[in-house]
Amino acid sequence: MHKAGFVNIIGSPNVGKSTLMNELVGERLSIITSKAQTTRHRIVGIVNEPEYQIVFSDTPGVLRPSYKLHESMMGFVGTALKDADVLLLMVEPRERSLNNPEVLERIKKSSIPLILLINKMDQSNNAQLDEAFDFWKNELPRAIITPVSALHKFNIDFVKNKIVELLPESPPYYGKEELTDRPVRFFVTETIREKILLHYDKEIPYSCEVVVESYTEEPEIDRISVVIYVERDSQKGILIGKGGNDIKRVGTEARKDLEKFLQKKVFMEIFVKVDKDWRNEESKLKKYGYNS
Numbered sequence: 354m355h356k357a358g359f360v361n362i363i364g365s366p367n368v369g370k371s372t373l374m375n376e377l378v379g380e381r382l383s384i385i386t387s388k389a390q391t392t393r394h395r396i397v398g399i400v401n402e403p404e405y406q407i408v409f410s411d412t413p414g415v416l417r418p419s420y421k422l423h424e425s426m427m428g429f430v431g432t433a434l435k436d437a438d439v440l441l442l443m444v445e446p447r448e449r450s451l452n453n454p455e456v457l458e459r460i461k462k463s464s465i466p467l468i469l470l471i472n473k474m475d476q477s478n479n480a481q482l483d484e485a486f487d488f489w490k491n492e493l494p495r496a497i498i499t500p501v502s503a504l505h506k507f508n509i510d511f512v513k514n515k516i517v518e519l520l521p522e523s524p525p526y527y528g529k530e531e532l533t534d535r536p537v538r539f540f541v542t543e544t545i546r547e548k549i550l551l552h553y554d555k556e557i558p559y560s561c562e563v564v565v566e567s568y569t570e571e572p573e574i575d576r577i578s579v580v581i582y583v584e585r586d587s588q589k590g591i592l593i594g595k596g597g598n599d600i601k602r603v604g605t606e607a608r609k610d611l612e613k614f615l616q617k618k619v620f621m622e623i624f625v626k627v628d629k630d631w632r633n634e635e636s637k638l639k640k641y642g643y644n645s
C-alpha cells in the first residue's frame with residue numbers, strides 16, 4: 354500500500370516554516386524543488402520513500418494581511434485548505450492568534466487532518482509550553498499538538514511519522530526517480546569516471562570507486578563533495594599525481610562538463626581515500642550500491 358499527499362504548511366512570517374521544511378526534506382532533495390510546480394501550490398520539497406511520497410508546499414502570503422487583496426487571498430486560502438491532505442499550522446510559543454484571524458476560522462471549519470506545531474520550544478520553559486498547549490487545544494480540539502524546535506531538530510521525527518500516518522493511500526503524484534537528485538549524482542560519478550579512464554592506465558580506473566558524499570544546491574552554485582576510493586596507497590599516489598596535478602585535472606574537466614550540463618556554476622572538491630580491497634568485501638560492495 355503506497356501513501357502520498359500534499360502537506361501544506363501555514364503560519365505567520367518568521368515562525369520557522371522554512372527551517373522546518375529544510376529539516377524535513379533535507380538538502381538531499383533540494384535539486385528538484387525548482388522543477389515541480391502546480392498552479393495552486395508552491396512546492397517547496399518532496400520526500401520520496403519506497404512506501405510514501407510527501408509533497409510539501411506552502412501557501413504564499415496567506416497570513417499577510419492585505420485589505421486590497423483580501424477577497425482573492427481568502428479564495429486562495431480556501432483552495433489551499435481544501436487541497437491539502439494534511440495541514441501543518443506553525444505558531445510560536447507566545448502566539449495566541451494568527452496574523453490573519455480568518456485563516457484560523459477556516460481551519461476550525463475544515464476537516465483536514467491538522468498538526469499544530471509550537472515551534473521554538475527551546476526559547477520557552479515548560480510552563481509556557483503547557484499554557485500554549487492548553488490554549489491551542491481549546492481553540493483547535495481536533496489538532497495533534499506538539500512542541501518542536503525546527504532549528505534544534507527536536508521532535509521532527511515525530512512530526513514526520515505523524516504526517517505519514519495521516520497521508521491517504523495514493524499512488525505517487527510525481528515520478529519518484531525523476532524527483533530525486535539521483536540522476537544528477539549519477540552524472541557526477543560518470544563524468545569523473547570518464548576523466549579517470551581518459552587520463553590513467555587501465556589498472557587505476559578499475560580500482561576506483563567514485564562516491565558523491567554531499568550535494569548542496571545554492572541559488573548561484575552547486576557544491577559537490579566527491580570521494581574516490583582506491584584499494585591501495587600506491588594507487589592513491591598515482592591518482593593524485595605530482596603536487597596533486599593529476600587529480601586537479603580530473604576535477605577541472607569534470608567540473609566544466611557538469612557546469613555545461615547544469616547550466617550553473619559548480620564547486621567540486623575531490624578527496625582520494627584508500628579503502629583496502631573494497632572490491633572483495635561484500636559489505637563494502639553493498640555500501641557502494643552494488644546489490645547482489
Ligand code: GDP
Pocket residue numbers: 364365366367368369370371372373472473474475476501502503504505
Ligand atoms: P518562516 O518565515 O516561517 O519561513 O521562518 P524561518 O524558517 O525563515 O525562520 C525564522 C527565524 O526563526 C530564523 O532566524 C530561524 O533560524 C529561527 N528559528 C526557526 N526555528 C527555530 C527554533 O526552533 N528555535 C529558535 N530559537 N529559532 C528558530
Ligand code: MG
Pocket residue numbers: 370371372
Ligand atoms: Mg519562509
